[in-house]
Amino acid sequence: MSSKTGKNLKLSLFGESHGASVGCLIEGLPPGLALDLNRIEKVLERRRPGYATFTSARKETDEFSIISGFHQGKTTGTPLLAIFPNQDANPQDYEKLRYTPRPSHADYSAFVRYKNFHDIRGGGHFSARLTAPWCLAGAIAEQVLAKEGIIIAAHLKQIGRIEDLSFSEENLNPQVLSKLKTEKLPLLKEDLREELIAYLNKISASNDSIGGIVELAVLGLEPGLGNPIFDNIESRLAYDLFAIPGIKGVEFGSGFQVAQLKGSQHNDPWFFQGDKVKSRTNHHGGVLGGITTGMPLVLRVAFKPTSSIAQKQETVNLKDKTSAQLLIAGRHDPCIAIRGLPVVEAAVAWALADFYSSKQ
Amino acid sequence: MSSKTGKNLKLSLFGESHGASVGCLIEGLPPGLALDLNRIEKVLERRRPGYATFTSARKETDEFSIISGFHQGKTTGTPLLAIFPNQDANPQDYEKLRYTPRPSHADYSAFVRYKNFHDIRGGGHFSARLTAPWCLAGAIAEQVLAKEGIIIAAHLKQIGRIEDLSFSEENLNPQVLSKLKTEKLPLLKEDLREELIAYLNKISASNDSIGGIVELAVLGLEPGLGNPIFDNIESRLAYDLFAIPGIKGVEFGSGFQVAQLKGSQHNDPWFFQGDKVKSRTNHHGGVLGGITTGMPLVLRVAFKPTSSIAQKQETVNLKDKTSAQLLIAGRHDPCIAIRGLPVVEAAVAWALADFYSSKQ
């Protein structure tokens, strides 16, 4: 019923993959913010098919217009609407797909939810195309946060059997994070790149796909941000992150590893570094009791393998109530974690900027 | 700023561990619902210290009064307020703890957030004591859902090195789920019980604690419940679950395991079982595109080890800006996942009942 998130800084996404446009409505921006459109372009570029070689074939240019709330190069403070016209709308007869839901896609649940009135072309409102305006919003949020000295970056922690290093005291610094944002395949372990490319090529060649884990860190967050119980940092971030297509898990700090840790291992001792309170370890991932501690915020999300694979799959015919087979043609992302990574950054930026705008 | 969740069925938690009371305000209940107070008592009992032997020493009786919205044994439809008076309020001088934050507790983040005006006694508003009224709300929600034929139950999937079975087609039925709700240590693998008790005793004896994973399943959910993008089932459940003290990870279906799965392995083929659409496997965990598919909803949450351990720990003195040491006396839960389990059930029940009440 709602495609909106945020308390004081509000984001609504709208549109369908093959309709006129997708876009976003943003409310609550401060007036007078000079938007860096190049920076927005750069974020969009990272999300774009083809950018990192291993992405789907759809030609999207992600051109957008800011329709309102933006005047003489600056935000006005009134609602900002951005529109991304769909340029590659495919005339293909999607209607025949209406009754044969693709496995692991939202086709069947949408069919029931919307009583078969949904726009199914290219996934319609469920398409990952809606993450383009989300990235625009995130890029604006990153500008807001940059003024507070906050940096957000992510890397590909794991793709199938390929595992990158984890964020740790050694690599959690602005230099490493900034470098990650310039890379097509952001990795901490530099020499993993070729192996990863070969692996993705192999997956692709076998008409298959693979899942992945994205790890993200935020540096520069002040302590004391957030709230206890429901309106806490982890709840809000998880709420927004699970809205990204394909994410099936979210964890903070040591995450699911905590199940194997003793309190004596997991508790992070406090100490003073100058006049700042720090913890010697960071199992808590920068948040305690739903409120930031000033330590780096660290989280991980799991992306399922791309649902569209060029293999014959078993499904049903919802009209005839019979079994059916389905082959999704075309070339697909072997791993949505790669294009999903900048969306994860955008989602985190947006939610944190909202917390900053809600500070009293 | 907000201790509230829900759209049409709204829950607000209030109170402090050693203040006058904790409690909840519930809005949006239908009028005329006959509340089964015994059932509420039973849920509260499972959350209570001492119930499963391995819990903290605080004597809580969890007695509560329903102050409003309840008349002649039934809900009126107007706001329902329930209050749990604090009976074990400890006269101990908590004030000296104000400046020596306990590692892995919210003491330091709360100190900054509330500018040292928070009630620190027993964790104050951050105390797990606030999950008692949440369980009451959950028990009411379970009554609402039971009318739709919905059953929710959880088990201890993992505690330290002890691992239970996972939910699977074999055990995902009402009988198994109902049985889990009667057990002090809900496990799928019956013969694990003694080993687990011995393990917890050992942890306890070493003045330590251990983390754990709770796995939960929901049977009977209709397909088509939820929404795309932000207001989806997974986002909302994660939002509520991360509000439970100690949870550091939430995953649905195959969760973080998806990183190692290929699309051809992960995609769940559709088929007709009678006139119902089912999937042969359930990697998606009952939700696709944020909307239920009618398959069992399966999720897991990770609880960190109890933060309070009776060992000397390193911390700081926030007043003097010096380093300090801290020993938290008393007997503590060796594993908060055990008492947390009924809270996980309550949180899921509440959120799903809200989705049902928002159906058009």
Add this chain to the structure above:
Amino acid sequence: MSSKTGKNLKLSLFGESHGASVGCLIEGLPPGLALDLNRIEKVLERRRPGYATFTSARKETDEFSIISGFHQGKTTGTPLLAIFPNQDANPQDYEKLRYTPRPSHADYSAFVRYKNFHDIRGGGHFSARLTAPWCLAGAIAEQVLAKEGIIIAAHLKQIGRIEDLSFSEENLNPQVLSKLKTEKLPLLKEDLREELIAYLNKISASNDSIGGIVELAVLGLEPGLGNPIFDNIESRLAYDLFAIPGIKGVEFGSGFQVAQLKGSQHNDPWFFQGDKVKSRTNHHGGVLGGITTGMPLVLRVAFKPTSSIAQKQETVNLKDKTSAQLLIAGRHDPCIAIRGLPVVEAAVAWALADFYSSKQ
């Protein structure tokens, strides 16, 4: 910070008078609603300058595109975005007006609120042009309500010294209400029309403007709709109505006249008409305790005189901090109540449709 209203049926307005477009984002519509675009056009026509002769000279065609949430002639149930491109964008140098706020306009308050970053062209985001998409939303809501047998119509109760009849038992029927919707100057007292036209011409000729009162009635509302205290029918309607530019008062039933009534005069006796409960009089205006009674909902709103008048006015220069004079050129509506009337109907339709969509 928010240009949005509604709980389950949500409306956001965006845009600036002389920016690229104005428009609305609508969330929460049911899927499968066949939109009657002609009906929408007709509502927009009534709001349009020039329609009733006595309106401003700006050429607006109110052409709009539905960008999303609408597929094959029907709503999809996902967010519906409608855009009204601005076709009469005036190249005039509005910038010189930035520092000389027009009396009775929002220029000065917007200057402070938005730190002078607002788009001032034609009133920017404060322009009555934003009521065009609101009328579109209202027309959709009227379709939703028509299915429940609900009719909404308004008339010009008073303009300056010209007074129409009031709604009463004699004229509160579907025939009269339907007729009102076809009239350029909706009046209950037919022979008032020429006098009103002459009066408006006289006002116009003197470069002045005049205030007015619009009275609205809703027939067919079921009893039991609404809520006590904050989320009540009157609160919500007043909230939305005061968002219409120029409205300075809202009253229900006998409104401000109640100050002179005794309880014995004001109390409306109940009786059975067939098996329906009715009241012999309707001083309460169809709402008691915030909840509908099934009697006609009757309300009145007061529109201030058009703020733009072609007379020299005293103001200040905000830059130089000096006094200044201002003459607003052009031809203006002599009375905004006339164009405001369909917006009042739209606002009421929208709010009531939201209540219907929130019914459990």
Add this chain to the structure above:
Amino acid sequence: MSSKTGKNLKLSLFGESHGASVGCLIEGLPPGLALDLNRIEKVLERRRPGYATFTSARKETDEFSIISGFHQGKTTGTPLLAIFPNQDANPQDYEKLRYTPRPSHADYSAFVRYKNFHDIRGGGHFSARLTAPWCLAGAIAEQVLAKEGIIIAAHLKQIGRIEDLSFSEENLNPQVLSKLKTEKLPLLKEDLREELIAYLNKISASNDSIGGIVELAVLGLEPGLGNPIFDNIESRLAYDLFAIPGIKGVEFGSGFQVAQLKGSQHNDPWFFQGDKVKSRTNHHGGVLGGITTGMPLVLRVAFKPTSSIAQKQETVNLKDKTSAQLLIAGRHDPCIAIRGLPVVEAAVAWALADFYSSKQ
């Protein structure tokens, strides 16, 4: 469904007139606010039956307890719960009233809305008793606003045929406003008091009641507070004010009088008073485009005559579907505007404090 208002400063009211308690849950208060309990008592006293001689006979002492969010004399910043136990709960058999709705009360609409499961004793959740905790919230809000130099006061503008002066430049100063707050019958025209008392005695003696108008002013508001369109000052104040039992009209500035004003009369010319922008007249009542101008905020609300009168009234029997007669025994307020006046002040204080807490 919701008994809550506010964006960042949230107020929920709960309870029933003859249940265990009424009370309020307040979220969003800053930590460290020293609450002046005497001041709260004083506000409650003004709302109390018997205070101004002309009020109902129910003995309420309005004793309250603050249960949470308040520690060592100061707010903690976490949710504050205040409870007012009902001490005069009447054992009278209200059940026989369940089917004979009192004219002008919410009995019938509540019967339909809550399917006859509502608590009808003393009006239940619809009782004006719920305005006691609202006054507590308002008193806290007034403390918050006082720090910004803001004063709020109201007077009895009209009761039946008795009319007081209006707020004007002559009397709109802190001295007059402060004096109004000390009076049992706040009036601008001092020599009206005895006439008013005699009039009220006469109304009372005839077992009747009378309506009234309360006029309120706010001094010290900064310009630039509020928002265009929906989240504007007038909309929000009207939303909260219409939630006060018995209010049937709300108007700002010149209100319904604008219908008779020309633009040349109504437009308020701007000028500089020192370095502050002021308007020579204040027809706009301190708000333009939904945003404060820095001029005094002036509003009026109309209270209907007390619905309970000791006269035989016509009604229906909802069970038997027959006509019935009803006599409400006891002594009642002749005019609810008198006890309603401090609630109007509280409601305005609360809403404005919320706007201040939402400022960025």
